[in-house]
Amino acid sequence: MKIVVDMLGGDLGLDATVKGLSSFLSAHPDVEIIAVGPQNELSILGSKVTVINATQTMKMDAHAMEILHDKESSMAIAVNTLVKENADAIVSAGGTGAYLTLASLRVKKLDGVLRPALISPIPTLKENHKTLLLDLGANNENSVDELISFINMSKIYYQSVYFQEPIFALLSNGSEENKGSPLIQETYQKIKELKIPNFKGNIEGSDILKGDVDIIVTDGFTGNIALKAMEGTGAVAKELLKAAFTKSFKNKLAYLLVKKDLKNKLSMLSSKPLGGAMFIGMKKIVVKAHGNSDAVAFKNALETAYQCVKNNLIDKISQGVSHE
């Protein structure tokens, strides 16, 4: 197994990616790694890791043409290396837009896939249970057939990684069958018509984190807004807590007493343990670590890539879509 790693993409820089990669390699010494980043600083990774030199980061606000002509950034070099070396997977914490653009153009989608989608596990109130949410923003709009294809791909993903038959739902503005945008209403009817098993119906935005289903499917516009609305609220909750706990000496004392359990419980509102999002439907495993990934988050993103390769996800999706 060969994984290409963009060492420069994340907000926290080399420190997070080097530590994350080292930790991943301790667990999986058999994996061949091509690390793309500043050669002089990556020698600490040891002789088993192949280093390709790159000293620039992809601009966060790069336009499509800049992204396409970029040959210097670690992300562009990493994506090109993935293709040239015929590696199995790529992991980057760089900007989603540029990453999706590069992956779409260089890696290409699997034959039979209508549109790739960005998929990520979301933590839920049920312990040790994660729900897959897609599309998180690879597309600005989607058709009924594309949503059906998202259902099929995500079911294969769930089976491959969690080894269980998933229950899925559509995200809607009401749980009843007749609720939803025209797209969701039509998709609901198409699912019934196709008799796709384990369909739980519609669920609302307030139910995403409850863990009642294993997969939640929506279009890329809606999914992006739902995910970011949740992330934003989680961040606000943390900010409010901080304000409360730092307000007085008494409150600071209270924080010391409850700190450990609080951090432990509230880690659910953090995206770090989740192993990043995946661009599903491509010819290679393309994993997007969160921009602010620390070492643990980056290691988990590498782990996601590893699991998907090990479980032959690409082959399974390729076979799955060819039956459609």
Place this chain on the structure above:
Amino acid sequence: MKIVVDMLGGDLGLDATVKGLSSFLSAHPDVEIIAVGPQNELSILGSKVTVINATQTMKMDAHAMEILHDKESSMAIAVNTLVKENADAIVSAGGTGAYLTLASLRVKKLDGVLRPALISPIPTLKENHKTLLLDLGANNENSVDELISFINMSKIYYQSVYFQEPIFALLSNGSEENKGSPLIQETYQKIKELKIPNFKGNIEGSDILKGDVDIIVTDGFTGNIALKAMEGTGAVAKELLKAAFTKSFKNKLAYLLVKKDLKNKLSMLSSKPLGGAMFIGMKKIVVKAHGNSDAVAFKNALETAYQCVKNNLIDKISQGVSHE
């Protein structure tokens, strides 16, 4: 000023609505109230309040036909009373779907309004600043012209209630001009074409609570999912906090120390101080209090209705849309 109040709609029953209404009346003894609820239990409101008897609550899962034929529920009687008595406003904490259906059919929309929308103030990280978010789910889909009309109506609402010129934005899956669903992209261009002032561009789901803008406009499907995703995350945050603070004696002690400031800060994640949502674009002020409104929340919903009537919101919107 005459306000019709559905006393039975909320989850917390008469106790919350009676206390909320009494508290509202202490502040505004001049307002004429028609309270719809069980006559024998509402006599405590005093002789100044007109009571219309109703002992049934609108079924939460009522179908459209059941809603239309319902003549017994407090909500149906309240909506009919609003029209028959030519009152200025109605407040109910009953189910949104039934309420919207009844209001649409009996109260009707203002001439020139394309579609009514559900609008609510959202708390933000900026102290004492609220952002209006619409449409929260009155519609399953919207056109460009409808979104433009939402902008116009919400600007009038903001000016009438907060006495300031609002800055508005579109909710999108990226802040750049070229991001968004086709609807959002087209609306963006239409806003530029019409040169609507104080347009801040697109904002993302993670920015809703930041308070950088005064109005956020989106279609009813997306707005409903964004609002509920935020509500759901807020509820999860509270559940996780509770789990942390009740885990041990030490943690319970910490809670006692920080309790007051914590409740105070986290009240932002509660919808109760906000005064409910409004069905904007109708011929009357139609206010929807949150289903789980306590006395304070219900009083605030009554206050919203009062402010809108006092500031002649209906006339202003009516004049505003006739210029479109």
